[in-house]
Amino acid sequence: MYSRRLVKLRLVRGQVFTPELMVRLPGDETLLGVEPRMSSGDSLLMQPTGRGGMLAAREGRTVIEAEGAGRTFRWEVTIESPGIRVDLPSAVLPVGEPMRPAALHVDLDGSILGEATGVTWESLDPSVLEVRDGLLIGRSIGVATVVARGGGVEDRARVNVLGDLIVAVRSGRETTLRTLTLDDGEVHELPAGSPRGTEPAVAPTGEWVAFVVPGLLSSRVHLMRPDGSEVRRAAPDVPGILGLRTGWYREHRPAWSPDGQTLYFLSNAGGGYGVWALEIGSGEMRRLGSPSHHVRAFSIDPVSGDLVLERTRGSEASDLFTIRSDGTGLTRIFDGGDTAWYPYLYQDPVAFGEGNTLVARRSNAFHPALGEDVVLLRPMSANPAGRVAALVPAEPESWIRHAVSPSGGYVAFIRGRRGGSGAARIHLYGMDREVVRPVELEGGFQAEALAWLAERSRMLQGVVR
Amino acid sequence: MTRLHIPTWSSRLGRAGGWPVATALLLSAMAAPAAAQLSSTIPGVPTAAVPTLSRSWGQASLDMALRWESTDPRIRRAGDGRIGITRSYRIGQNLELGVGFTAADASLVLWEPDETEERPALWDGSVGYDVSLGAKYRVLSLVDLDGHGLEAAVFATFSPAHEPAVRVRQRGEGEWQTGGLLLGGEGEEEAGALPLVRVPAASSAGIVASYRGSRLLADVALEHSRESDMEEAPWVRRWPGTSLQAGLMVRVGRALHVGGSYWGEGAPPWGNAPVREGFEEVGDASVALVFGSGERRGAGTRLMVSTPTGDFGGSVRIMIVNFRAR
Numbered sequence: 129m130y131s132r133r134l135v136k137l138r139l140v141r142g143q144v145f146t147p148e149l150m151v152r153l154p155g156d157e158t159l160l161g162v163e164p165r166m167s168s169g170d171s172l173l174m175q176p177t178g179r180g181g182m183l184a185a186r187e188g189r190t191v192i193e194a195e196g197a198g199r200t201f202r203w204e205v206t207i208e209s210p211g212i213r214v215d216l217p218s219a220v221l222p223v224g225e226p227m228r229p230a231a232l233h234v235d236l237d238g239s240i241l242g243e244a245t246g247v248t249w250e251s252l253d254p255s256v257l258e259v260r261d262g263l264l265i266g267r268s269i270g271v272a273t274v275v276a277r278g279g280g281v282e283d284r285a286r287v288n289v290l291g292d293l294i295v296a297v298r299s300g301r302e303t304t305l306r307t308l309t310l311d312d313g314e315v316h317e318l319p320a321g322s323p324r325g326t327e328p329a330v331a332p333t334g335e336w337v338a339f340v341v342p343g344l345l346s347s348r349v350h351l352m353r354p355d356g357s358e359v360r361r362a363a364p365d366v367p368g369i370l371g372l373r374t375g376w377y378r379e380h381r382p383a384w385s386p387d388g389q390t391l392y393f394l395s396n397a398g399g400g401y402g403v404w405a406l407e408i409g410s411g412e413m414r415r416l417g418s419p420s421h422h423v424r425a426f427s428i429d430p431v432s433g434d435l436v437l438e439r440t441r442g443s444e445a446s447d448l449f450t451i452r453s454d455g456t457g458l459t460r461i462f463d464g465g466d467t468a469w470y471p472y473l474y475q476d477p478v479a480f481g482e483g484n485t486l487v488a489r490r491s492n493a494f495h496p497a498l499g500e501d502v503v504l505l506r507p508m509s510a511n512p513a514g515r516v517a518a519l520v521p522a523e524p525e526s527w528i529r530h531a532v533s534p535s536g537g538y539v540a541f542i543r544g545r546r547g548g549s550g551a552a553r554i555h556l557y558g559m560d561r562e563v564v565r566p567v568e569l570e571g572g573f574q575a576e577a578l579a580w581l582a583e584r585s586r587m588l589q590g591v592v593r
Numbered sequence: 594m595t596r597l598h599i600p601t602w603s604s605r606l607g608r609a610g611g612w613p614v615a616t617a618l619l620l621s622a623m624a625a626p627a628a629a630q631l632s633s634t635i636p637g638v639p640t641a642a643v644p645t646l647s648r649s650w651g652q653a654s655l656d657m658a659l660r661w662e663s664t665d666p667r668i669r670r671a672g673d674g675r676i677g678i679t680r681s682y683r684i685g686q687n688l689e690l691g692v693g694f695t696a697a698d699a700s701l702v703l704w705e706p707d708e709t710e711e712r713p714a715l716w717d718g719s720v721g722y723d724v725s726l727g728a729k730y731r732v733l734s735l736v737d738l739d740g741h742g743l744e745a746a747v748f749a750t751f752s753p754a755h756e757p758a759v760r761v762r763q764r765g766e767g768e769w770q771t772g773g774l775l776l777g778g779e780g781e782e783e784a785g786a787l788p789l790v791r792v793p794a795a796s797s798a799g800i801v802a803s804y805r806g807s808r809l810l811a812d813v814a815l816e817h818s819r820e821s822d823m824e825e826a827p828w829v830r831r832w833p834g835t836s837l838q839a840g841l842m843v844r845v846g847r848a849l850h851v852g853g854s855y856w857g858e859g860a861p862p863w864g865n866a867p868v869r870e871g872f873e874e875v876g877d878a879s880v881a882l883v884f885g886s887g888e889r890r891g892a893g894t895r896l897m898v899s900t901p902t903g904d905f906g907g908s909v910r911i912m913i914v915n916f917r918a919r
Contacts, residue, residue: 345735369687369732380738399643399686399734420685424738441647496888497847547807 134191137203139184140210140235141279142242145174145203146181149196164196173207210235212244214276214285216264219334220354220581222292223309226263231276231283247278256289269307269316271355288354291316293531293540294337294581296326297573298550305339305356306573307581310556313567318356325350327381328579331388332430332534336408337579338362338382338391347378349393354581363406363413368397379404383428385453392416392435394423403435405453416455427486428453429479430534436479436486441465445493448477448486448507462507471495474505476529480536484508487519487539489528497546499526502539502557520557529576533583538564542575550574631691631727631748632681635840635883636897636914638812638854641746641803643689643731644681644918647891650689652679652916662907687731687746695723725752736805740891745802754794754821794821795833810842810850834858842885850885854897879903881910891918 139145149162166182168174170190174182182192184207194201210233221227229249233241249264251257257272258265264274266289275284291307297315304322306315325339336351349362362382365375377397384391391406401423403416416435417423424446425438437449445464451457461484464474471493477486486505492498501522509515519539520528530541537559544551554575556564569575632650633640644650657674681691729748736742799816817835835858842852856879879899887893895914902908 347737369734376733376735378735378737378742394738396734396736399731401738420683422686493889 135201135203137205138236139205139207140233140241141184141187141207142210142233143184143235144177144181145184145192145205146177146179147194147201148180149194151197162196164194164201166192166194168192174205208236209279209281210241210244211238212247212276212278212281212283213238213240214274214283216274216285216287218582219286220288220290220330221257221264221266222582222584223266223269223289224311225582225584226265227287228262229264229274229276231278233279244276244278247276250275250277257287269319271319288319288334290318290354290581292581292584293554293578294328294330294354295554295573295575295579296328296339296577297569297575299571299573303342303576305337305352308554308567308569308575308578310554310567313570315569315571315573318354320353320355320357322356323350323352323359326577328577329382329384330354330579330581331384332386333388334582335388336384338384338393340380340382345376347380349379349382349391351391362391362393363404364411366395366397366413369399381425383426385428386430386433390453392426392428394426403437403451414455416453417451417458425476427477427479429481430536431481434479436461436477438475438477445470446473446475448474448505462505468512474503477505478530478532480532482536487530487532489530490516490522497525499523499546500528500543502528502530502541504559519559520555529578531578531580533580535583537583540578540580542578550576554578631679631689631729631750632916632918633812634810634885634893634895634916635812635842635852635854636881636895636912638838638840638856639729639746639748639799639801639814639816640812641729641731641733641744641801642736642740642805643687643729643746644683644891647918648683649919650681650683650691650891650916651919652681652914653677654679654912654914656910656912658901658908658910660902660908662902662904681727681729687734689727689729689731691727691729693723693725693727695725723752723755725750727751741805741807743802743804745800747798747800749798750796752795795819808844810840810852812838812840814838840883842883848886848888850883850887850893852883852885854881854883854899855879892916 137145147164149164151159151162153159163180166176166180168182168190169192170188173184173186173188173190174192175185177183187207187209189206192203192205213232213234215230215232217227231244231247233244235241249259249262251259251272251274253270253272256268256270257274258267264287268289270289272287272289273284274287275282291309293308293310295306295308295315296303297306302324303326305325305328306317306322308315325341327340329338331337334354337354338349338351340347341350350359351362352359365373367373368377377395380394382391382393389408391408392403394401395404398419402419402421403423403426404413405416406413422439423437424440427436429436433453435451435453437451438446439449440446441464447460447464448462449458449460462474473491473493474488477488479486484506488503488505489500490503491500499522501518502520504517504519506515520541523543525546526543527546528541528543530539532539539557539559541555542551543555552574553566553568555566558564631639632642632644633652654677655674656677657672659672661670675695677693677695679691679693681689683689727748727750729746731744731746733745736744795818797816797818799814801812801814804811815835815837819833837857838855840852840854842850844850881897881899884896885893893916897912899910900908901910
């Protein structure tokens with residue numbers, strides 16, 4: 129701050145400029161925190177805040193001065209309108225569902241200044257997305273561009289208007305990813321096409337969908353936008369058994385961290401299945417836990433971000449563990465070999481943010497033909513009688529694939545016949561055991577796997593009764 | 594008139610001049626199930642899968658053979674049986690180490706009456722053991738989360754040379770035991786010590802590929818075996834050489850599997866084969882029927898039916914195997 133040159137400075141409206149003087153004393157010592165006396169050439173543009181700062185109040189250009197320690201410093205300030213950024217709760221909106229949009233003021237480097245008010249909204253694809261009373265309302269399956277305008281600036285965002293679920297459905301010999309509207313059972317092709325794949329997982333932000341493309345010698349996790357565009361491999365090949373880069377291994381069960389920045393999945397690149405974490409931004413990969421741990425399934429707590437691992441023990445028991453997202457703190461929360469739990473096998477745990485309560489599917493270890501049901505599992509409950517609560521009754525000779533809704537209020541599941549791989553209906557149950565009628569898939573599709581795209585504000589309407 | 598004696602092979606063949614031979618024939622059978630010291634779901638055929646369900650794999654087998662067609666007209670019936678247990682452990686992700694232990698061997702022989710010598714029945718029993726070690730490394734794993742898919746592995750086994758048995762013979766009022774301990778009795782043949790039987794060391798190495806599906810199980814292995822040289826001619830053959838082994842099972846019901854095993858020249862599925870005189874023991878290619886039960890992958894029971902002489906009209910062999918991932 130010793131310069132006496134006229135320094136140019138760019139600010140956006142609403143931004144506060146607070147210079148600080150540093151006075152160098154004899155003996156190379158410095159004195160910090162010297163508050164200068166500020167003045168502005170145009171007090172309408174730059175106004176003192178009273179705390180040594182100057183507020184950029186209006187767009188324009190002026191000169192401000194700071195006096196202190198016997199010196200004067202001058203800046204030529206250009207004040208511009210702040211940017212605006214669309215801030216939607218999710219990039220996905222179910223058909224018929226409203227969404228309240230929001231916009232933020234940002235400065236020149238993109239930092240958030242605050243919520244933008246007085247913004248007007250417009251849909252460039254009104255047949256897909258309608259703007260009504262300040263709400264965005266999905267009208268039909270498709271991708272719409274929404275424009276937010278305010279203060280002379282604007283920003284645009286893409287909104288994917290889809291169904292409630294993204295489902296892997298088999299038609300003939302091919303399994304593709306499509307979207308399902310629960311109210312009518314319609315299976316829709318994704319706007320940009322339905323890629324071949326299964327095991328979908330929707331990022332909490334709705335910006336990406338991870339899924340698995342199965343193959344003969346390898347299965348790989350892929351990413352796509354919710355509309356089916358920008359399909360690409362999620363992770364590069366890693367060295368396999370004996371360090372060889374054959375690419376002959378499989379990846380399964382993608383799942384997202386709560387912030388959507390980390391993608392977890394199971395890989396047997398090293399021989400046995402373990403959890404790998406992929407940072408979406410940097411592409412960095414790491415394996416969680418010991419390589420000797422064989423993990424069959426896992427889930428991520430949407431609140432804590434911790435992982436719940438299912439590790440099969442023997443042929444008739446599964447243990448459940450928690451592990452932190454950094455790979456530390458492996459703790460067993462459920463001892464499948466405990467006779468108190470016998471003879472049931474609890475698999476595919478889903479954490480949904482309700483403490484240690486999980487949703488899992490259950491089968492009889494010694495009589496698998498009795499079929500599978502879905503239960504609420506509270507492994508840490510002090511009350512043994514309250515550790516398991518049935519949600520969905522078992523049916524003989526059945527298997528189940530299940531997914532918990534984003535709010536944790538509902539379980540959607542596929543129940544198929546043993547030996548099969550799909551079913552023509554999807555069931556929806558409330559966590560309070562409220563039975564919702566099954567949704568028959570139109571078009572002769574067989575559902576194999578499913579994930580929630582978004583949850584309606586009034587889920588039961590249009591679906592039940 | 595047919596008289597029932599309860600001697601081992603050794604007593605009868607011993608009179609023909611080969612006590613050690615006969616003893617070896619009897620005791621060598623004890624080495625049989627120990628060869629399956631690695632996890633396997635089709636009896637006798639290795640599998641490329643390592644115990645991914647857990648860190649260990651346990652297996653128990655009961656092996657019984659009955660022969661009723663002999664090249665020696667004085668021998669009408671013979672049977673033997675043994676119990677084996679194996680346990681294998683997964684180290685890391687792909688390495689499996691296993692150990693097999695075989696014990697409780699028993700033998701039963703029915704002789705034609707020896708009217709000329711008027712000798713009373715001879716009972717000959719034995720208790721023995723065998724230990725076998727194995728290692729397997731999975732080099733390819735294309736299985737899904739339920740373990741269905743293709744795997745490949747390399748493996749090696751080793752059985753040390755040993756003198757495995759304590760034998761006890763009884764004829765009339767007399768009893769004899771290995772080591773020459775004379776407990777009583779009379780007679781020129783039985784007065785001497787019962788000799789020990791040395792079984793040569795054996796090793797094998799091979800490759801195996803496995804497929805596991807919800808309805809189909811298949812294993813194909815190529816194994817090369819060798820046995821150590823001994824000063825005396827080995828009476829227990831490890832059937833050295835290279836053999837192709839294959840097993841195929843199909844689930845035909847909720848928990849019922851039906852299939853078969855095939856093995857080429859070399860060690861048959863139950864491991865080592867003794868050289869038995871009086872019967873046509875084969876080291877040639879042969880097949881077995883296999884029936885299985887068990888709804889869960891990683892646990893089940895297998896029943897294998899074969900013939901030790903290559904002729905179901907003269908012999909039958911039954912092996913029951915129970916396995917479980919632990």
